[in-house]
Amino acid sequence: MKNKNEDVTILAIESSCDETAAAVVRNGRDVLSNVISSQIAIHTLYGGVVPEIASRKHMEKINQVIEQALSDADMKLNDVDAIGVTYGPGLVGALLVGVSAAKAISFASGKPLVGVHHIEGHISANYIENKELEPPFVCLVVSGGHTHIVIVNDYGKYEVIGRTRDDAAGEAFDKVARAIGLGYPGGPKVDKIAKEGNPHAIEFPRAVIDDAPYDFSFSGLKSAVLNYINSCKMKDIPVNTADVAASFQQAVTDMLVSRAIKAVKENGMDKLAIAGGVASNSAIRAALIEQCDKNNIRFFSPSPGLCTDNAAMIGAAAYYEYMDGVRSGWDLNAVPGLKLVSR
Ligand code: KG4
Ligand code: ZN
Numbered sequence: 001m002k003n004k005n006e007d008v009t010i011l012a013i014e015s016s017c018d019e020t021a022a023a024v025v026r027n028g029r030d031v032l033s034n035v036i037s038s039q040i041a042i043h044t045l046y047g048g049v050v051p052e053i054a055s056r057k058h059m060e061k062i063n064q065v066i067e068q069a070l071s072d073a074d075m076k077l078n079d080v081d082a083i084g085v086t087y088g089p090g091l092v093g094a095l096l097v098g099v100s101a102a103k104a105i106s107f108a109s110g111k112p113l114v115g116v117h118h119i120e121g122h123i124s125a126n127y128i129e130n131k132e133l134e135p136p137f138v139c140l141v142v143s144g145g146h147t148h149i150v151i152v153n154d155y156g157k158y159e160v161i162g163r164t165r166d167d168a169a170g171e172a173f174d175k176v177a178r179a180i181g182l183g184y185p186g187g188p189k190v191d192k193i194a195k196e197g198n199p200h201a202i203e204f205p206r207a208v209i210d211d212a213p214y215d216f217s218f219s220g221l222k223s224a225v226l227n228y229i230n231s232c233k234m235k236d237i238p239v240n241t242a243d244v245a246a247s248f249q250q251a252v253t254d255m256l257v258s259r260a261i262k263a264v265k266e267n268g269m270d271k272l273a274i275a276g277g278v279a280s281n282s283a284i285r286a287a288l289i290e291q292c293d294k295n296n297i298r299f300f301s302p303s304p305g306l307c308t309d310n311a312a313m314i315g316a317a318a319y320y321e322y323m324d325g326v327r328s329g330w331d332l333n334a335v336p337g338l339k340l341v342s343r
Contacts, residue, residue, distance in 0.1 A: 084318025
């Protein structure tokens with residue numbers, strides 16, 4: 001094992017959903033390369049991610065993406081210290097492609113293998129551009145599959161204090177986008193069209209859960225949007241797509257921001273970070289910046305490109321796991337429902 005003064009370089013692989021990605025990251029914070037091959041164009045044809053197609057596309061691209069990541073970093077496999085890979089949560093077939101590739105490379109090169117939790121990766125994306133960020137802090141994790149409020153007590157030490165009871169925030173964005181005819185991927189499209197709408201045009205509900213102040217529920221909001229659209233159609237009133245998008249986005253923003261700020265204040269913290277694809281949403285970022293400012297909370301976020309799935313974030317997380325002595329065996333498997341637990 002290396003000591004803290006020596007450089008540690010990780011080759012990281014991510015294939016949990018619809019991006020085939022590889023990166024080379026030094027000391028958890030310096031990204032030497034970050035290659036992403038997106039499958040969005042093909043899944044757009046079907047209105048969402050088709051798991052079987054995702055696995056097949058990962059298989060076609062994975063070797064190429066890994067080679068590109070090494071070559072962009074001007075490195076050979078021999079120059080890296082370990083192989084980091086996402087092993088869950090995610091689509092099982094998609095995860096298996098990355099895990100198998102990582103195991104093969106690790107076996108052939110004799111470099112240790114470090115399995116990484118995808119959400120730990122998203123949280124760790126914050127370390128890349130915010131060199132001064134250290135735990136403890138609160139992180140609002142908002143992706144296509146997860147909506148969590150996490151207290152990051154230390155590297156690898158997580159306490160999930162809030163979670164969604166139904167849909168994830170990203171899922172709500174995707175479903176509403178489909179309902180208003182924007183198509184897949186919904187989040188960025190809602191974000192864009194909402195800029196032309198009035199966020200106070202329609203009062204959509206903001207769910208509050210009794211006795212669970214940090215939990216979320218988005219299914220009522222999604223139904224309210226669908227009901228609104230249907231009632232417009234029945235009354236023959238044209239639907240103002242921009243107003244619906246902006247009002248929906250405002251409701252999500254209010255729910256996320258209020259709980260995140262409350263979590264920071266009530267847990268004696270002074271730093272808030274955000275993570276996951278939805279964290280790239282411009283309205284949510286603006287509202288968090290404003291509220292953090294008002295409440296004397298330091299706000300951290302990855303730039304939008306590091307919020308959505310990438311392997312650089314997996315390299316950042318793998319570094320802290322590696323330094324803590326974590327090594328995965330040849331029995332490392334894809335775990336679609338992997339829970340975020342502390343080391
Ligand atoms: O983290 P991510 O790339 O993949 C998962 O781990 O799930 O998140 C993808 C989710 C999708 O639901 C997508 O619609 C949403 O993030 N998303 C956004 C934006 N960009 C991506 N949601 C709202 N606004 C955005 N700008
Ligand atoms: Zn993700």
